[in-house]
Amino acid sequence: MHVHKDSGSSGRWYAPPDMSPRRAVAALGLAAIAVALFYLSIYPIRGYRQPLGFDTARYLWRNRCVADAGLAGLRACGPPLATSMPGRIAYPLVTLPARTVLGVDRATAAAVVPAVFSLGMGLAAAALLRPALRVDPVTTAVAVVTVATSTIAVRLAAPESYADNLIALGLGTAALALAAGRNLGPSARVTAAVMLGAAGLSHWPTLALITLVLLAGAALLLPGAWRDRRGESIHRSAAARFAAVAALGLALWIAATTLLLGTGPDRFFAAPMASRAKLVLDLQAHSFPITLPAAMIGVVALRRRRSEGRAELEALLAGWVLVVVAALVRWALAPALPELLRAFGSGFPPHRFVAMALPLPMLGAVAIAWTRGIGRGVGTALLLFAIAGWMVIGGRSWWRSEPFLSTPRLTEAAVLARYLDRQVPAGVPVIVPVDGVGVNAFTDLYQLADNLRAELPPSRIPNAYLYLGRTEQLLAGQPTFVGDTGYDAASRHRWSAVRRVFRGPHVVALLRSFSPEVQRVAAQHPTRRLARDVLILRGPTPITLGMGAPVAEVRSVLLAWAYTGMLVLLGLLGWGWSGRLARQDLLLRLALAPAVGTGVLVWGGLLADASGISPGGLSGTVLLAGLTAGGLWWGRRSSVDGNEPPS
Numbered sequence: 001m002h003v004h005k006d007s008g009s010s011g012r013w014y015a016p017p018d019m020s021p022r023r024a025v026a027a028l029g030l031a032a033i034a035v036a037l038f039y040l041s042i043y044p045i046r047g048y049r050q051p052l053g054f055d056t057a058r059y060l061w062r063n064r065c066v067a068d069a070g071l072a073g074l075r076a077c078g079p080p081l082a083t084s085m086p087g088r089i090a091y092p093l094v095t096l097p098a099r100t101v102l103g104v105d106r107a108t109a110a111a112v113v114p115a116v117f118s119l120g121m122g123l124a125a126a127a128l129l130r131p132a133l134r135v136d137p138v139t140t141a142v143a144v145v146t147v148a149t150s151t152i153a154v155r156l157a158a159p160e161s162y163a164d165n166l167i168a169l170g171l172g173t174a175a176l177a178l179a180a181g182r183n184l185g186p187s188a189r190v191t192a193a194v195m196l197g198a199a200g201l202s203h204w205p206t207l208a209l210i211t212l213v214l215l216a217g218a219a220l221l222l223p224g225a226w227r228d229r230r231g232e233s234i235h236r237s238a239a240a241r242f243a244a245v246a247a248l249g250l251a252l253w254i255a256a257t258t259l260l261l262g263t264g265p266d267r268f269f270a271a272p273m274a275s276r277a278k279l280v281l282d283l284q285a286h287s288f289p290i291t292l293p294a295a296m297i298g299v300v301a302l303r304r305r306r307s308e309g310r311a312e313l314e315a316l317l318a319g320w321v322l323v324v325v326a327a328l329v330r331w332a333l334a335p336a337l338p339e340l341l342r343a344f345g346s347g348f349p350p351h352r353f354v355a356m357a358l359p360l361p362m363l364g365a366v367a368i369a370w371t372r373g374i375g376r377g378v379g380t381a382l383l384l385f386a387i388a389g390w391m392v393i394g395g396r397s398w399w400r401s402e403p404f405l406s407t408p409r410l411t412e413a414a415v416l417a418r419y420l421d422r423q424v425p426a427g428v429p430v431i432v433p434v435d436g437v438g439v440n441a442f443t444d445l446y447q448l449a450d451n452l453r454a455e456l457p458p459s460r461i462p463n464a465y466l467y468l469g470r471t472e473q474l475l476a477g478q479p480t481f482v483g484d485t486g487y488d489a490a491s492r493h494r495w496s497a498v499r500r501v502f503r504g505p506h507v508v509a510l511l512r513s514f515s516p517e518v519q520r521v522a523a524q525h526p527t528r529r530l531a532r533d534v535l536i537l538r539g540p541t542p543i544t545l546g547m548g549a550p551v552a553e554v555r556s557v558l559l560a561w562a563y564t565g566m567l568v569l570l571g572l573l574g575w576g577w578s579g580r581l582a583r584q585d586l587l588l589r590l591a592l593a594p595a596v597g598t599g600v601l602v603w604g605g606l607l608a609d610a611s612g613i614s615p616g617g618l619s620g621t622v623l624l625a626g627l628t629a630g631g632l633w634w635g636r637r638s639s640v641d642g643n644e645p646p647s
């Protein structure tokens with residue numbers, strides 16, 4: 001971007017007339033509204049009362065663990081046959097303080113997370129794409145909407161709701177943008193590494209991906225840097241910058257994970273057959289016959305531009321594509337590879353690599369933005385048509401989504417939680433039979449277990465078990481087998497944990513939404529009814545019929561408030577801290593602000609927790625306010641002390 005210097009004595013730098021703050025904020029504000037309508041309108045139109053996403057329940061109970069006992073609570077409330085993922089801390093550290101400040105319930109807050117962080121990822125992508133775009137508010141807004149509503153963003157948001165992945169990809173993309181900027185100064189490299197480390201604290205495989213992208217980009221740039229060094233040290237080249245950011249970001253994540261969290265990277269298990277099925281479905285959902293040609297047009301448009309920083313951008317995009325393709329090839333050839341190579345990355349399913357192929361929508365954004373140059377009238381019409389078509393492609397997948405969380409299921413779990421608190425000593429296991437699962441019994445059981453944990457107190461989560469099969473078989477102390485390979489394997493897996501606690505004191509609770517046997521069994525045990533849809537078959541006899549506290553539901557009237565509030569909180573936090581990075585470049589600063597704010601909140605929350613300050617409640621509010629005030633002071637100090645543009 002070009003800047004102009006005031007002829008007066010102050011020597012301040014300001015944006016040219018076509019980059020007025022009002023125009024920039026208006027354009028990006030319209031982009032934010034478009035993304036909000038894309039993701040959030042499904043709730044009032046479809047009448048959904050719970051947030052979308054299979055994994056959303058897991059985020060909810062993990063947040064409760066952190067709110068109850070800090071980050072150490074994640075290790076303390078590890079459930080049977082699953083992990084609490086104590087190394088993934090970004091989601092609770094970001095959402096807990098924001099929820100408290102905004103005063104919204106957890107369901108509404110969870111519902112806006114995909115929209116907020118898809119927008120953040122789109123903004124970070126627009127910052128990275130600056131060498132490929134006309135640097136003006138409208139073109140930047142087009143890039144934001146294109147990436148934020150792409151099939152890549154939608155795949156991370158649904159149906160599973162990979163929120164950790166979505167947060168990490170936005171942080172990682174911001175790190176790439178800061179590493180690629182030629183004139184942002186040394187502090188940008190450090191900030192890029194900090195963002196990269198924060199990405200690892202959200203989702204370590206994304207950290208691994210972005211690190212490999214940086215190293216691949218460095219390798220692609222190294223020959224040219226060596227030829228063009230002209231007596232200058234090679235360590236000043238873009239290749240050296242990329243390698244330094246990758247090394248420092250990785251070191252920060254390792255230090256934080258081992259020294260402050262006392263844990264390591266969580267492990268993945270993905271059945272080959274299930275991974276193959278998901279990959280086939282994803283390849284269809286991404287509409288490659290349309291999106292790939294659009295990306296190729298974007299490549300042509302990028303190659304035609306002669307702009308500063310294009311070489312770095314091309315290297316990063318090419319490196320990203322190479323990493324994704326290499327991962328898919330490694331997965332396809334896994335049976336023929338040596339054991340050492342076969343073990344490397346074996347647990348990370350291939351469809352997740354496809355879902356992180358962000359260069360595809362970024363190049364699509366370049367292609368769509370290129371239509372503006374065709375002609376004022378025709379170009380505008382083509383631009384609007386292309387954006388609408390792009391959003392329809394992504395929207396087809398999003399609008400197929402349904403909540404896996406259900407209000408009846410959560411209500412029954414809340415009734416059980418109230419009974420356990422009132423009548424059952426701490427540490428006594430509770431076993432909930434499940435009768436009726438889909439073709440993928442393992443997955444259904446994990447998701448049902450997360451639904452149950454979402455309403456249990458954190459101290460009860462380590463002692464909550466699911467049993468797959470008939471209630472009579474459970475009460476007789478036997479597993480249930482039906483002759484189906486998948487069902488019987490899942491039953492055996494669950495029984496391996498239940499068997500260990502079955503001989504001691506325990507509670508058996510029958511919930512209607514987990515098993516349709518409630519009415520039949522209730523007729524045989526009339527005194528064991530706790531509520532209309534809940535029976536206590538073993539354990540203290542229920543004293544009275546009762547209901548738990550009302551469970552949180554998505555409130556459509558608060559969606560706009562929660563979305564706008566969370567975005568403003570993160571943007572304001574990042575605005576101050578990014579002041580030294582892009583003080584003369586309003587668009588760049590606005591684009592980076594949400595990601596920088598997210599990274600600052602993750603690291604600030606981690607350090608505060610290590611000092612004994614909880615990220616939830618009043619202390620979380622004070623932490624957020626303190627970090628924001630510190631950032632605004634820092635940004636103000638930067639604008640006063642350093643008002644010359646970078647050289």
